[in-house]
Amino acid sequence: MIAPGKTIGILGGGQLGRMLAMAAARLGYKSHIYCPEENSPAFHVSADYTVAAYEDEDALKAFAKSVDVVTYEFENVPAETARIVSNHAPLAPGSLALKVAQDRLVEKDFLNESGVKTAPYKSFDTKEELETALATIGRPAVAKTRRFGYDGKGQHVVKSKADLDDAYEAMNGQPAILEGFIKFDREISVIVARLESGDVAAFPVSENVHTHHILDETQVPAAIKEIVEAKAKVMATRIANALEYVGVLTVEMFVTDETGDIIVNEIAPRVHNSGHWTIEGATTSQFEQHIRAICSLPLGPEHAVGKIRMKNLLGEDILDAEKYLSDPTAYFHHYGKKEPRAGRKMGHVTFVEKE
Amino acid sequence: MIAPGKTIGILGGGQLGRMLAMAAARLGYKSHIYCPEENSPAFHVSADYTVAAYEDEDALKAFAKSVDVVTYEFENVPAETARIVSNHAPLAPGSLALKVAQDRLVEKDFLNESGVKTAPYKSFDTKEELETALATIGRPAVAKTRRFGYDGKGQHVVKSKADLDDAYEAMNGQPAILEGFIKFDREISVIVARLESGDVAAFPVSENVHTHHILDETQVPAAIKEIVEAKAKVMATRIANALEYVGVLTVEMFVTDETGDIIVNEIAPRVHNSGHWTIEGATTSQFEQHIRAICSLPLGPEHAVGKIRMKNLLGEDILDAEKYLSDPTAYFHHYGKKEPRAGRKMGHVTFVEKE
Known part of the structure; x- marks a missing residue:
């Protein structure tokens, strides 16, 4: 048990980090926020904060050493950041959750292996693979970059073959998957x-x-x-x-x-x-x-x-x-x-x- | 209206200041805590804090100028502190409330003038005045210093004339009042x-x-x-x-x-x-x-x-x-x-x- 009075490290200083820090405070925990942006919302309700890049190894080490457990408010914590931090403090949720949540292909594979149903999907890198995927999945479908998509960013609906070019371009050269459109x-x-x-x-x-x-x-x-x-x-x-x-x-x-x-x-x-x-x-x-x-x-x-x-x-x-x-x-x-x-x-x- | 997003100054950094800052945060206010003690509980949930004495005019000025309104978590804010602060920011509650709450005699007079009933009371400075007061109020009674009493400090029960000496000594030379004991x-x-x-x-x-x-x-x-x-x-x-x-x-x-x-x-x-x-x-x-x-x-x-x-x-x-x-x-x-x-x-x- 990490007892009340100890310090919780939070990667990310937005509203989720802010509300985490506020909940932690009622239970007597201090929060230390790590975020690259100055004046982040979570800083205003925390005992301490560090403004530094997620790639800054020294800052990450000092941060992790100053806290009793590290958590995060966003799933795109770089794997290397997670690794550095977890050398000095427990990281929760752990790196498997990050790995699965950061990549739509890994996520869908993992979910299906766990016995949970997802939309039909197929990964693609090239335009030819996208065409093959569309033939398998059927129309309409949605092309999505495997990584860094949120609030609809990095997505393109494919209703007809004519949409294929735009969809492929929208992926911007990133590894992607095509998902069956779920009504x-x-x-x-x-x-x-x-x-x-x-x-x-x-x-x-x-x-x-x-x-x-x-x-x-x-x-x-x-x-x-x-x-x-x-x-x-x-x-x-x-x-x-x-x-x-x-x-x-x-x-x-x-x-x-x-x-x-x-x-x-x-x-x-x-x-x-x-x-x-x-x-x-x-x-x-x-x-x-x-x-x-x-x-x-x-x-x-x-x-x-x-x-x-x-x-x-x-x-x-x-x-x-x-x-x-x-x-x-x-x-x-x-x-x-x-x-x-x-x-x-x-x-x-x-x-x-x-x- | 002081709109959400503005900054609230709080004199005092204990648990009351802390819970005020947490409530302020939900509504989007930043808090700036002013407290003489390092590492005060309210600091951990606030955007800013100042560690300085309540007599430090420069620090008080800078504090008041940095916020949109000043409040406090304790009634014994020195009158001079309140005056300095209120020259630079609105102070709420105002100085009348402080004046009344800081002195048991002023408080009791004010309450009775407002048409509210209190215990019978009489002020005393000397031992002779305490004896006279006891004759008026009757026994049992409680001697209390007029100022700075809390959680039972600066109080002494007078059950018999024999308690008078101890009660007077307990006042430690401070102006005091004798209150009738309320059953x-x-x-x-x-x-x-x-x-x-x-x-x-x-x-x-x-x-x-x-x-x-x-x-x-x-x-x-x-x-x-x-x-x-x-x-x-x-x-x-x-x-x-x-x-x-x-x-x-x-x-x-x-x-x-x-x-x-x-x-x-x-x-x-x-x-x-x-x-x-x-x-x-x-x-x-x-x-x-x-x-x-x-x-x-x-x-x-x-x-x-x-x-x-x-x-x-x-x-x-x-x-x-x-x-x-x-x-x-x-x-x-x-x-x-x-x-x-x-x-x-x-x-x-x-x-x-x-x-």
């Missing part, structure tokens, strides 16, 4: 926490609505049958176990239209935007649960306190602060970012309708 | 928030149990009749209005045995240990409510979410962390203090029994 009824996510001891707790399944590839709203409970909810949790738990995971893991899934079947879309080895509702909407937040898990504390109770709706505040949405602060059902969160650029995640608001 | 049924407190606009919101009344003059437990709801609850809130509101108060004000009261009457014991112009239950037990916490009030944001809803019990963790009580973290009804708070000295407030735990 889905609902998009859900399961946030599951796992201790090193093997204890697992899954939050209630949330239903997510994306707009322009960015999460707009999360609702709990998801409008799915009990059996589907149970199945989704079993699948997330299976993945966490297969990864010998420590911490909070997010599994995004599609509930398909025709069959009520579940397809896993992707995993994120971290707390997730679709889990922000847990701060006021669940008895333990995803952030606290992650801190508990990486410190080997007992997991907290994970049930929802009512009907919850979380809405992201993008760009100038954040200027509506007073409206939300006047609403007795709303919990307003502001990430302390200075410039409300269009599409930037500036905060969120959670509406709680108590049972 | 009370219950000790309650009302935490009330007031905006500059005059808007007021009172939290449900809490019932407090002290052990060795230090708060041990708070329970909500208090075991009092509805009419007593309503009366207590009216009294607290009257005091807040009389002070033209901005922020959260705590009013400690005795519900007397015989009559159900309420006697005001003392006020604290700040968030208070007896309000810690509001973090998970009320829809808005006292800390957030204080931040809202000093920033002229709308006040949040203040009702309790169920039956609540808050227990202070003193000294080595804090080492029971794992026990509380394993209890699904318990919310564990650790203030990040290093040494669990006997009697030191190290954390608290709130038990919530949902309605």
Whole structure:
């Protein structure tokens, strides 16, 4: 057990790191944030911070030596960064989770080997391989770079053969995969926490609505049958176990239209935007649960306190602060970012309708 | 309105400053803590801090100029400190609240002039005046220094004339008052928030149990009749209005045995240990409510979410962390203090029994 009073190192200083640090603080942990960007949101709520590149070996060493455990707020932590850090402090979640989550091909292979269903997929490097893949997968399909894709970046839909050139160009020479297009009824996510001891707790399944590839709203409970909810949790738990995971893991899934079947879309080895509702909407937040898990504390109770709706505040949405602060059902969160650029995640608001 | 994103200055870096900074952060405010002690608990959750004496004019000026509003976590802010700070930034609550709360004689005079009942009292400076006071007030009575008393320090009970010498000596030459001993049924407190606009919101009344003059437990709801609850809130509101108060004000009261009457014991112009239950037990916490009030944001809803019990963790009580973290009804708070000295407030735990 890493006891309250110890120090948690967090790679990444955005809103996820910030909310992790705030949850850690309630339990008495100090946070040390490592982030290349000056004035990062997480710095404002932490005992210490380091501004340095993820390639800066000396800074990474000093950081890891100053803390009792290291975690991260983003899945694209370079493997070399993870290796350096883990020479000096335990890293949770571990490097397998990073390896799997960083590469769509490795991820899909891993998920299928774990007995979890994904969209059909095939990797490609050349345009010829893309053509062959399309013949196998069928249309429509989505070409995606294997690495560094988020919020819809590095993706291109292929509806007809005429789209092949554009799709190939969109990959920008990166290794890629072609995925079968999944016609889905609902998009859900399961946030599951796992201790090193093997204890697992899954939050209630949330239903997510994306707009322009960015999460707009999360609702709990998801409008799915009990059996589907149970199945989704079993699948997330299976993945966490297969990864010998420590911490909070997010599994995004599609509930398909025709069959009520579940397809896993992707995993994120971290707390997730679709889990922000847990701060006021669940008895333990995803952030606290992650801190508990990486410190080997007992997991907290994970049930929802009512009907919850979380809405992201993008760009100038954040200027509506007073409206939300006047609403007795709303919990307003502001990430302390200075410039409300269009599409930037500036905060969120959670509406709680108590049972 | 001081909009989210701005900076709040807090005089004092203990657990109250810490929890204020954490509440401020959720709303997007940065905190700058001013405290003479190195490594203060509030530093660990704040964007900035200054370690300097409360008499350091230059440091106070620089601090006040760096923030958008200044507040405090303790009522004994020196008048000169308050004056310097308020030359450069708004100070909330204002200097009247400090003046009244710092001196038991001024406080009792003010309360009685505001139409609120207190214990009978009489000031004394000399031993002869103490004798005269005792003749007026009657026995038993309590001698208290007018200033700097907390957690039972600077107090002495006078049961018989034989106690007079000890009581006088206990005052250590300080101006003092003699108060009539109130035989009370219950000790309650009302935490009330007031905006500059005059808007007021009172939290449900809490019932407090002290052990060795230090708060041990708070329970909500208090075991009092509805009419007593309503009366207590009216009294607290009257005091807040009389002070033209901005922020959260705590009013400690005795519900007397015989009559159900309420006697005001003392006020604290700040968030208070007896309000810690509001973090998970009320829809808005006292800390957030204080931040809202000093920033002229709308006040949040203040009702309790169920039956609540808050227990202070003193000294080595804090080492029971794992026990509380394993209890699904318990919310564990650790203030990040290093040494669990006997009697030191190290954390608290709130038990919530949902309605």
